[in-house]
Amino acid sequence: MGGSSNVMPVISKIYCSSSPTMLTVRKRPHVVNGGGFVVLNSSQNLVFTVEGCGTLGAKGELVLKDGDGGSILSITKKGGIAQALRTRNRWNGYLMDYEGGKKFIFSLTDPKCPMSNAIRIHLEHKGQSKGWDFEVNGSFIDRACTIENYKGNIIAQVEESTGGKDLYHVMVQPGHDQAFTVGVVAILDNIYGESTRC
Known part of the structure; x- marks a missing residue:
């Protein structure tokens, strides 16, 4: 994909690859660590886990961990009076x-x-030409959606698998951050009431 080598990583360059990367997402039952899912690479090695409710004891809190169990991202649903x-x-x-x-x-x-509606993602910095940095288009429920940058380039695509709704693929384009992509997928999973939702 043109221009992808110029994209800066969102979380860290260690989660970026110079070639397209196919990740396999497999849901865990809610009885296992509060649900969530695991992410495997093409060699079937564990690269990420996402822990849902039950782990932190509250709804709307997710944790993305690397394959060794180290925490990478804490993802929270914003609360308070303004949010209510x-x-x-x-x-x-x-x-x-x-x-x-x-x-x-x-x-x-x-x-x-x-x-x-497309789902817009805003990074920490400000100033992108469209007022947002990434956008999710398509249907996550049908396993047919893309994550695109503000220029319209696809950085990742969620695809169906023959394993049914509990198993699907995420193709991440070269130079793009796999940990960030999985973090976005974790939020989509929760929004649509899947494995990370209490």
Whole structure:
């Protein structure tokens, strides 16, 4: 895909590859660590896990971990009085460091109508020409959606698998951040009431 080698990683360059990367997402039952899902590479090695409710003891809290169990992202649904007045939920992704600190990385707001609106993602910095950095288009429920940057380039695509709804693929384009992509997929999973939802 043109221009993808110029894209800066969202979380870290260690999660970017110089070639297209096919990830396989497999849901876990809710009885296993509060649900969530695991992500395997093409060699069937565990590269990421996403823990849903039950792990942190609260709804709307997700944790993305690497294959060794180290925490990468803490993803929370924003609460408070201001949020209670909104009909749409805002999700914030925070990079977690080895000391337990958190740094804001991105935000995503639920669509007004889950079946027809693109979902916009805003990174920590401001100033992109469209006022947003990434957009999810298509149907996550049908396993037919893309994550595109503000220039319209596809950075990742969620695809159906022959394993049914509990198993699907995410193709990440070269130079793009796989951890960020999986974090977005984790939020979509929760929005649409799948394995990370309590």
